[in-house]
Amino acid sequence: MNLDTLGWTAHASTWTDAPGLVPARVVSQQRGLLDILCADGPFRAMLRGNLLEDPPVVGDWVAARLLGDQALVERVLPRRTVLERRRPGGGGPQRIAANVDAVGIVNAPDRDFSPGRMERYIALVRATGAEPRLILSKADTVDDPASWIAQMPGDPLVLSAHDGAGVDALRAWIGHRTVAFLGSSGVGKSSLINALVGDEVRAVKAIADGVGRGQHTTTSRDLLVLPGGGCVIDTPGMREVGLTADADADDAFPEIAALAGSCHWRDCQHASEPGCAVQEAVLDGRIDARRVDAWRKLQREVAWEERRADVRAQRAQAREWGKTIKAVQRMRKDRGW
Numbered sequence: 350m351n352l353d354t355l356g357w358t359a360h361a362s363t364w365t366d367a368p369g370l371v372p373a374r375v376v377s378q379q380r381g382l383l384d385i386l387c388a389d390g391p392f393r394a395m396l397r398g399n400l401l402e403d404p405p406v407v408g409d410w411v412a413a414r415l416l417g418d419q420a421l422v423e424r425v426l427p428r429r430t431v432l433e434r435r436r437p438g439g440g441g442p443q444r445i446a447a448n449v450d451a452v453g454i455v456n457a458p459d460r461d462f463s464p465g466r467m468e469r470y471i472a473l474v475r476a477t478g479a480e481p482r483l484i485l486s487k488a489d490t491v492d493d494p495a496s497w498i499a500q501m502p503g504d505p506l507v508l509s510a511h512d513g514a515g516v517d518a519l520r521a522w523i524g525h526r527t528v529a530f531l532g533s534s535g536v537g538k539s540s541l542i543n544a545l546v547g548d549e550v551r552a553v554k555a556i557a558d559g560v561g562r563g564q565h566t567t568t569s570r571d572l573l574v575l576p577g578g579g580c581v582i583d584t585p586g587m588r589e590v591g592l593t594a595d596a597d598a599d600d601a602f603p604e605i606a607a608l609a610g611s612c613h614w615r616d617c618q619h620a621s622e623p624g625c626a627v628q629e630a631v632l633d634g635r636i637d638a639r640r641v642d643a644w645r646k647l648q649r650e651v652a653w654e655e656r657r658a659d660v661r662a663q664r665a666q667a668r669e670w671g672k673t674i675k676a677v678q679r680m681r682k683d684r685g686w
Contacts, residue, residue: 363426370412376572394420407570408447430477435591451480455532457487468601469590475600486537510540525578534586598647
């Protein structure tokens, strides 16, 4: 296995030689066990104890010790990017993948097609430093793809895994980078990966009868190496796209961010404030009012998540202080102070 095909060139500067350790990339993660790829090929790997509470994720580069036909992951190399969302049901961030250069946000012309969801995905991806790109899959299933494309911000790729239309353009966009695919269940992520690889490497199920929604075919995150170079990460369908405190709503609404500097008030919410350049653009048709409403909604959500993150940080600090105080008390007792 040539490590450069896995993207090692961009990560080589993070490696420090250590006796018995080799660089490897995590390609699959399931219940505490990892599948890794290194220069010697694929290995099933276990984690050193200090990594169990904060394990590596798909896309991570790790230092591994080869032990016969298995391996032991001893440390995780510094990450260039971390793709994460707010954990469903509350709590802190949930890592999805690491060291991702770009993200294909896959949408299909069905009942789950939502410009608002796309905007959330864009903000989520931009927070990592990766490049987002909207993808309209299953374009062959509708008579007028242009009407769906018109609802998608940016410059979406239009694809059909069924007849291969647009797959070459997708392959060219990926290049030799690591690209993750995100989207709801049933939008065609696995079908696109099969088309890119040229083989049925990912299971695909039919859309549920009478519902128009996809079934959860992909149940794990996996990194696959493409024949012509580059890596793709397939992910299970997401029902919730929760933003983290690192997200910035402006990243998903560049036309609003560009005009915000011309508003009279520095903290303008683009609602009813006098001298609002954004509202003027809405009135003369340069900006869609729905986009402004969506921007305000994401702004509120990110601000709320920032407050939650502050509370979590304060509680974590209090727990550390509590541990320190108890340790000092034990030491005083042991020494009879």
